[in-house]
Amino acid sequence: MLLSGGERPEVDGLLLPANVGHELALDLGVLLAETEFVVALDVDAFPLRDDWLERLLSPLSEGAQVSGARLNREYVHPCCWAMRKARFVERGHSFRSDYVPRSEGRDASGDVGEAISTAEAPDMHFFEATSKRGPGDIGTVFGGIVYHNFYATRFNATTDQTLDGVSAGDSVSAWDEALQRYVY
Numbered sequence: 699m700l701l702s703g704g705e706r707p708e709v710d711g712l713l714l715p716a717n718v719g720h721e722l723a724l725d726l727g728v729l730l731a732e733t734e735f736v737v738a739l740d741v742d743a744f745p746l747r748d749d750w751l752e753r754l755l756s757p758l759s760e761g762a763q764v765s766g767a768r769l770n771r772e773y774v775h776p777c778c779w780a781m782r783k784a785r786f787v788e789r790g791h792s793f794r795s796d797y798v799p800r801s802e803g804r805d806a807s808g809d810v811g812e813a814i815s816t817a818e819a820p821d822m823h824f825f826e827a828t829s830k831r832g833p834g835d836i837g838t839v840f841g842g843i844v845y846h847n848f849y850a851t852r853f854n855a856t857t858d859q860t861l862d863g864v865s866a867g868d869s870v871s872a873w874d875e876a877l878q879r880y881v882y
Contacts, residue, residue: 757823768824773815837872
């Protein structure tokens with residue numbers, strides 16, 4: 699079922715009857731889009747500036763094939779990611795972590811969307827991390843345009859879990875601090 703975008707009528711949401719996971723949900727969203735450009739913005743990420751979308755899409759108009767947040771490795775992470783839909787479809791791309799681009803012909807595994815950047819290199823525009831709350835990548839701001847909490851969706855906040863040196867409590871605190879600083 700498609701949902702209205704509320705304040706942004708040009709944005710449609712897709713409500714699936716079950717959680718199909720990050721990878722398949724991103725693929726479905728891109729393939730169902732009826733726009734020239736497609737954008738991914740993780741659930742634990744939010745824009746920091748009114749012109750964030752224009753700044754994210756501008757490099758695509760200037761020749762980049764992929765634009766967005768750069769993590770520690772050389773790829774654009776779908777916490778903040780943009781590409782032309784036609785290019786995504788023509789190249790047979792997928793967000794699957796085990797996706798192998800047609801041009802690669804090798805076994806691949808990586809983070810969601812990593813292989814798309816591999817296939818499109820070097821024609822990428824990166825928004826580098828401009829600040830991090832820490833530890834790790836928790837509470838990262840990319841290019842001053844998007845905040846991404848990382849880890850926030852990987853925890854059950856009522857537990858005492860730890861991943862990569864980040865606790866559930868650290869993640870919740872970082873999210874609360876970001877909301878206070880950037881939203882309220």
